[in-house]
Amino acid sequence: MITPEQRAEFRTHFRYNVGRRLVLDKIVKGTVFLCVVVAIVPLVAILVNVFTNGSAALSWDFLTKIPGAVGSDDPGGIGPAIQGTIVLIGLSSLIGVPVGVMGGIFLSEYGNNRYGRTVRFFNDVLAEFPTIVIGVFVFVLVVLTIGNFSVWAGSFALSIVMLPIIMRTTEESLKLVPVTYREAGYALGIRRYRVVFTIVLNSAKNGLVTGILLSVARIAGETAPLVFTILGSSQFINGLDGPIDALPLRIWRLSSLPYDSAVTQGWGAAFVLIILVLSINIGVRYLFLRKKEKTFSKFKRLGAIS
Amino acid sequence: MMETVTKTPTKESSAEDIKYKLIAENISASYDGIVAVKNVSMKFRDRAVTALIGPSGCGKTTFLRCLNRMHELTKNATLTGRVLLDGEDLYSNKVDPIINRRKIGMVFQKPNPFPTMSIYDNVACGLKLNGVRDKKILDEVVEGCLKMASLWDEVKGDLKKPGMSLSGGQQQRLCIARALAIQPEVLLMDEPASALDPIATQKIEEMIQELKKEYTIIIVTHNMQQATRVSDYTGFMYLGDLVEFGETKQIFENPRNETTAKYVQGQFG
Amino acid sequence: MMAIKMKKGSPHVDKIFKYVAIGAATYVLAIIALIVFNLGSGSAQVWQQEGISFLTGSDWNSVEGRESYGAAPYIMGTLVNAGIAMAIAIPLSFGIGMFLSELSPRLLRTPLAMVIELLAAVPSVVYGLWGLLVFRSYIRDWIEVPLHNIFGDNSIIFAGTPFGLDILTASIVLAIMIIPTIASISKEIMLAVPNSQREAAYMLGATKWEAFRLAVLPYSKSGLIGASILGLGRAVGETMAVTMLIGNATGAAAFPSSLFQPGQTMASIMANEFAEASQGGLHLAALVGIGLILFMMAFAINVVAHLLVAKVVKSHEGAVLA
Numbered sequence: 001m002i003t004p005e006q007r008a009e010f011r012t013h014f015r016y017n018v019g020r021r022l023v024l025d026k027i028v029k030g031t032v033f034l035c036v037v038v039a040i041v042p043l044v045a046i047l048v049n050v051f052t053n054g055s056a057a058l059s060w061d062f063l064t065k066i067p068g069a070v071g072s073d074d075p076g077g078i079g080p081a082i083q084g085t086i087v088l089i090g091l092s093s094l095i096g097v098p099v100g101v102m103g104g105i106f107l108s109e110y111g112n113n114r115y116g117r118t119v120r121f122f123n124d125v126l127a128e129f130p131t132i133v134i135g136v137f138v139f140v141l142v143v144l145t146i147g148n149f150s151v152w153a154g155s156f157a158l159s160i161v162m163l164p165i166i167m168r169t170t171e172e173s174l175k176l177v178p179v180t181y182r183e184a185g186y187a188l189g190i191r192r193y194r195v196v197f198t199i200v201l202n203s204a205k206n207g208l209v210t211g212i213l214l215s216v217a218r219i220a221g222e223t224a225p226l227v228f229t230i231l232g233s234s235q236f237i238n239g240l241d242g243p244i245d246a247l248p249l250r251i252w253r254l255s256s257l258p259y260d261s262a263v264t265q266g267w268g269a270a271f272v273l274i275i276l277v278l279s280i281n282i283g284v285r286y287l288f289l290r291k292k293e294k295t296f297s298k299f300k301r302l303g304a305i306s
Numbered sequence: 307m308m309e310t311v312t313k314t315p316t317k318e319s320s321a322e323d324i325k326y327k328l329i330a331e332n333i334s335a336s337y338d339g340i341v342a343v344k345n346v347s348m349k350f351r352d353r354a355v356t357a358l359i360g361p362s363g364c365g366k367t368t369f370l371r372c373l374n375r376m377h378e379l380t381k382n383a384t385l386t387g388r389v390l391l392d393g394e395d396l397y398s399n400k401v402d403p404i405i406n407r408r409k410i411g412m413v414f415q416k417p418n419p420f421p422t423m424s425i426y427d428n429v430a431c432g433l434k435l436n437g438v439r440d441k442k443i444l445d446e447v448v449e450g451c452l453k454m455a456s457l458w459d460e461v462k463g464d465l466k467k468p469g470m471s472l473s474g475g476q477q478q479r480l481c482i483a484r485a486l487a488i489q490p491e492v493l494l495m496d497e498p499a500s501a502l503d504p505i506a507t508q509k510i511e512e513m514i515q516e517l518k519k520e521y522t523i524i525i526v527t528h529n530m531q532q533a534t535r536v537s538d539y540t541g542f543m544y545l546g547d548l549v550e551f552g553e554t555k556q557i558f559e560n561p562r563n564e565t566t567a568k569y570v571q572g573q574f575g
Numbered sequence: 576m577m578a579i580k581m582k583k584g585s586p587h588v589d590k591i592f593k594y595v596a597i598g599a600a601t602y603v604l605a606i607i608a609l610i611v612f613n614l615g616s617g618s619a620q621v622w623q624q625e626g627i628s629f630l631t632g633s634d635w636n637s638v639e640g641r642e643s644y645g646a647a648p649y650i651m652g653t654l655v656n657a658g659i660a661m662a663i664a665i666p667l668s669f670g671i672g673m674f675l676s677e678l679s680p681r682l683l684r685t686p687l688a689m690v691i692e693l694l695a696a697v698p699s700v701v702y703g704l705w706g707l708l709v710f711r712s713y714i715r716d717w718i719e720v721p722l723h724n725i726f727g728d729n730s731i732i733f734a735g736t737p738f739g740l741d742i743l744t745a746s747i748v749l750a751i752m753i754i755p756t757i758a759s760i761s762k763e764i765m766l767a768v769p770n771s772q773r774e775a776a777y778m779l780g781a782t783k784w785e786a787f788r789l790a791v792l793p794y795s796k797s798g799l800i801g802a803s804i805l806g807l808g809r810a811v812g813e814t815m816a817v818t819m820l821i822g823n824a825t826g827a828a829a830f831p832s833s834l835f836q837p838g839q840t841m842a843s844i845m846a847n848e849f850a851e852a853s854q855g856g857l858h859l860a861a862l863v864g865i866g867l868i869l870f871m872m873a874f875a876i877n878v879v880a881h882l883l884v885a886k887v888v889k890s891h892e893g894a895v896l897a
Contacts, residue, residue, distance in 0.1 A: 004491070017437045160606060277698060
């Protein structure tokens with residue numbers, strides 16, 4: 001047993017380092033706060049630059065006309081790019097959303113077995129694929145076989161990017177629905193598929209839509225898969241088996257041109273793209289996830305936010 | 307109507323107060339807007355065990371955490387009052403809390419040894435934190451504290467084993483050794499045996515009887531039988547008030563307050 | 576007595592539904608198999624021609640009759656680019672994670688976390704545009720030119736007149752892009768450390784930093800490593816911003832040497848040279864081959880990351896069930 005006298009003796013060995021420890025504590029706190037500032041500055045800088053430089057380019061003509069000849073007086077607009085992005089998003093969603101949702105339903109309702117684990121693992125693999133590799137794949141599979149760049153190829157590529165995200169966010173949303181809801185349905189004699197469609201999907205509606213919207217925002221900004229598949233174009237769409245332009249691709253092309261007008265147009269296109277992507281992200285947060293921070297951070301980790 | 311049987315505390319220490327190691331004066335505490343402790347004052351004798359009993363939510367744990375300045379770490383916490391250790395105000399602005407916290411050790415409800423550290427490192431980490439580097443001193447303190455915690459014989463063969471490899475009861479005794487290593491004068495225990503089986507509980511209770519020979523011990527417990535076995539004094543708290551305080555024998559056999567009587571007879575809890 | 580007709584559904588549709596769901600899930604496996612197969616077959620030509628020297632060689636000659644390709648400079652370029660980005664991003668991300676989990680006032684936590692997420696939502700091509708038109712001048716004038724003036728051509732890594740479109744700029748912008756990934760996972764991992772651990776440290780008289788060092792850091796170590804490796808996986812696959820900023824070197828000149836020289840990563844050479852190679856032939860096979868290497872690298876990195884994070888979940892359970 002250590003007596004009070006012995007305790008006092010031991011305490012003499014405590015160094016009077018408290019001052020130093022408190023200073024170190026303050027330094028660490030300051031450094032850590034600085035880290036946060038360093039992270040915020042680029043975001044603010046990008047947004048400020050895009051908004052100020054991009055708004056100079058904005059006009060109805062800019063948003064609707066086709067690009068003019070390179071270096072000419074009339075720089076034209078980015079109409080085809082905007083059309084292209086919208087069409088590509090629409091078409092890839094046609095494949096990506098149903099397959100993704102059904103896949104998510106599989107994982108959540110039928111996936112508690114080895115096959116489910118395998119699918120889940122490879123789904124994660126697909127979600128983390130470098131998107132340029134997906135572009136190359138679609139090039140070899142579709143473009144080379146058919147013989148030309150096309151909207152189909154681009155949509156297919158984007159659907160592959162979109163699919164694993166929707167599949168996982170759907171699974172997570174469905175898993176949040178309590179098992180008792182399903183059991184109540186089965187107890188009433190309702191078949192599994194009706195339980196899923198009318199009860200489970202309904203309760204998970206918000207999460208599902210959130211996941212889909214976030215994946216749309218993600219593919220709207222994807223350039224790499226498009227490099228190999230749509231070629232880009234200065235014209236509006238001429239059939240789904242022909243080339244098409246898209247906002248991210250146009251930005252990339254414009255950035256390499258030495259003309260001031262091209263630079264301005266690049267900022268303008270970036271402006272439009274950022275508005276589209278950020279409004280989906282912010283909108284989703286405020287509409288659906290006001291109180292569900294946990295779900296949102298899970299979705300983030302699943303790649304819904306690039 | 308409830309009677310409070312606490313003595314009104316005097317501001318200066320009187321001769322009588324000298325045999326009290328720890329004095330809590332007019333402690334009122336809240337967190338998250340909920341008032342948990344309402345103007346509670348208590349005096350704790352040296353070399354004795356004082357138990358705090360009361361139903362769930364009565365504020366006994368919050369009060370305990372006020373004694374070593376842990377309460378202010380809770381979110382939205384407020385606190386008024388003083389805590390005097392050997393006459394010195396622990397809440398004075400002149401001394402940083404981190405110094406005052408090490409004067410009082412604490413053991414928590416669920417054993418929480420540091421999982422990545424060995425048994426030795428778990429006990430020694432408080433010392434290292436406070437600047438002790440001398441290996442001889444560290445070894446001496448580690449052995450002394452593990453002996454006081456009745457754990458030495460069971461682990462002396464291999465102190466480098468991870469702390470988590472011990473059983474629940476052993477882990478709790480490890481946490482007690484860890485708390486004792488920083489040479490506190492007072493040991494606070496928040497329901498230390500509630501997560502343990504009866505045999506481990508018994509070991510801890512026996513250890514407390516040994517420890518009180520040289521320490522002031524304050525133990526919060528929801529187990530009334532434990533309070534009768536282990537403590538010399540008992541304070542009964544209810545809805546944030548200190549209802550009655552006195553010798554354990556008197557509180558349980560002859561409570562002066564009606565609510566106390568109802569509680570110790572098991573009529574509510 | 577009213578009989579309420581409830582739509583219970585038919586057993587046949589139920590079966591079809593199940594198979595459709597299984598089919599959708601299998602689609603994923605099929606796509607991956609197809610990708611691997613296609614990358615293999617699309618690059619077969621270059622593997623036949625170059626063999627293992629495709630991985631080790633640094634030729635990059637697309638002149639007909641003398642075609643020769645080696646991916647080594649770009650593999651190195653990817654690793655160096657990602658490595659520098661990680662060196663910048665990891666400390667910043669851990670700091671942000673620590674701020675969000677330990678220090679930030681409750682009210683600030685959500686808006687700050689949202690700002691970090693918005694960083695992740697900005698498309699890669701916009702990072703590239705901004706880097707190209709704005710940021711690179713700052714890097715050149717405030718970092719590269721001073722460093723070059725101090726160390727000059729005597730040092731390897733600061734040699735060459737800096738123009739701003741080089742490995743350093745690409746790495747810095749890449750670092751900004753992977754910070755959200757690492758920071759948000761780090762924050763989650765740190766928040767997952769039970770508060771009782773911190774309290775034990777405070778009880779011993781620890782300052783906030785010491786409590787973090789004693790209680791949170793050791794507990795989170797493998798999770799933080801997992802988060803970093805996930806960031807590495809992202810960095811390796813990042814294409815557009817890097818392509819726009821790294822300068823487009825090819826062949827042996829693309830071996831990373833000076834921070835101020837143009838470089839090339841696997842992703843960027845694919846984007847840069849695609850237009851030339853789209854006709855087919857050995858050049859295209861070389862690019863597809865690089866795609867295959869990139870895929871395998873990213874796959875390996877992500878598998879390791881997932882194993883580490885899974886281990887964290889398991890060990891937490893073990894510790895919590897004390």
